Amino acid sequence: MKKLLNLAAAVLFLASCSQPEKVVDAPHEFHPEWTKNANLYEVNIRQYTPEGTFAAFQTHLPRLREMGVDVLWFMPFQPIGVKNRKGTLGSYYSIQDYRGVNPEFGTEEDLHNLINAAHELGFKVMMDWVPNHTAWDHPWMTESPDFYYHDPETGLVTNGRDDHNNPTDWTDVAELDYENPAMMEAQRQDMLYWIDNYQIDGFRVDMAGGQTQDYWTETIQHLRAHNPEIFMLAESEYYYLHECRFDMTYGWEFHHLLNNVAGKGQDVATIDDYLARQAKDFPADGYRLYFIDNHDENSWNGTVEKRIGNNAHAAFVVCATMSQGMPLMYSGQEVGLNKSLRFFERDTIDWSAPSQEDFYKKALALKSTQGALANGSWGGTQTRITTNNPSVYAYSRVKGDNIVTVFVNFSNEEVTVSYSGAQDEDYLNWFTEEEVELEEAGEITLPANGYLVLTHGEC
Structure with a gap:
């Protein structure tokens, strides 16, 4: 069998359906210091510019740095398989050569130049890693066919399977076998290649829940032996990762919850339920990735406007200030990307739309300037501020003298709400820079789809 015959992995997989009451909150001193106040920006090279190249994207680096972006996560930039390819250009996640560079995007020298330029400007650089499957014309298919998962009934290599080991329609990729030690070691060496030769600062691991716990424990140990400051993001909500x-793990549940609250009028109390489950299941210093858009959501589930209407900014404020969360932006979000980009074809982002960079610059700066909002357990405690309106969510984050208080109105109408549980202090309105006095309880008026972020004290 493929992945889950490993007994420890099987137990952990089943645990994802029946979570224990508390994960042991051991000290996780491994978080790199540079991630303490960081945010993340996903780069879709193919769709970013009309050229769709590394060099063309490189011209955007100063603008993104000025906007306050800290970490660039690049979608896969390795060569894409031809056999069984979907569409004209294929899926970024159908990797033909783990150590290669997609000629559609440029040369190895172009990629080196881009990464070096990003580092010189102060960015950290993460790359997408796809360990679950390869393209059908990856060299392993002929050189090491035992690296692949073979269907026990037919004896044939299967196409990609999901992280529950279920069949999918991913016919352009072939499933790898995580019971093969040689394949697992080859994967590790390919990851080390990018650390050693391109000075990659981290990996966003696609479908990280599709491999065993033992594999990731050993692999991350190897990676950090080469670079102790490497940052690892799992596209999964399996807490054992x-x-x-x-x-960091993905906040998929929170994203879908936010779609329901901001887009379908669901009661904000569901956010409280989510946070209670997170406190129970996830370690206190585990980072969670929060977002209103990414490549999957945009291409397959529709635009931000389609999902949450006029609440894009209100929802992002929550993502940028929520306990344990690191905020993510997707390519084009800063101009209100309002089309679903085609996944297998060229479909360039329209940069002529009105810029929203001023908002995102202020929102991202919250994370970098307010100690209460630092990532993981570096940040402050979060306390709910109660209101009498199911569309208004409010809370405070406190660390030392620093207080950040957030009110968000997800309704399409101006509201005046009663609240209680705030910190009675003098504040600065973060977005308008006006001074505000806030009492422990009172009334507050918020515009339709509006937000209020108040800051107080030393950061």
Whole structure:
């Protein structure tokens, strides 16, 4: 069998359906210091510019740095398989050569130039890693066919399977076998290649829940032996990945919850329920990735406007200030990307739309300037501020003298709400820079789809 015959992995997989009451909150001193106040920006090279190249994207680096972006996560930039390819250009996630560079995007020298330029400007650089499957014309298919998962009934290599080991329609990729030690070691060496030769600062691991806990524990140990400052993001909500020393996991549940609250009028109390489950299941210093858009959501589930209407900014404020969360932006979000980009074809982002960079610059600066909003357990405690309106969510984050208080109105109408549980202090309105006095309880008026972020004290 493919992945889950490993007994420890099987137990952990089943645990994802029946979570224990508390994960042991061991010290996770491995988080790199540079991630303490960081945010993340996903780069879709193919669609970013009309040229769709590394060199063309490189011209955007100063603008993104000025906007306050800290970490660039590049979608896969390795060569894309031809056999069984979907569409004209194929899926970024159908990797033909783990150590190669997609000629559609440029040369190895172009990629080196881009990464070096990003580092010189102060960015950290993460690359997408796809360990679950390869393209059908990856050299392993002929050189090491035993690296692949073979269907026990037919004896044939299967196409990609999901992280529950279920069949999918991913016919352009072939499933790898995580019971093969040689394949697992080859994967590790390919990851080390990018650290050693391109000075990659981290990996966003696609479908990280599709491999065993033992594999990731050992692999991350190897990677950090080469670079102790490497940052690891798992595209998964399996909490045990934090115990493997992944720094951050996806907040998929929170994203879908936010779509329901901001787009379908669901009661904001569901956010409280979510946070209670997170406190129970996830380690206190495990980072969670929060977002209103990414490549999957945009291409397959529709635009931000389609999903949450006029609440894009209000929802992002929550992502940027929520306990344990690191905020993510997607390519084009800063101009209100309002089309679903085609996944297998060229479909360039329209940069002529009105810029929203001023908002995102202020929102991202919250994370870098307010100690209460630092990532993981570096940040402050979060306390709910109660209101009498199911569309208004409010809370405070406190660390030392620093207080950040947030009110968000997800309704399409101006509201005046009663609240209680705030910190009675003098504040600065973060977005308008006006001075505000806030009492422990009172009334507050918020515009339709509006937000209020108040800051107080030393950061």
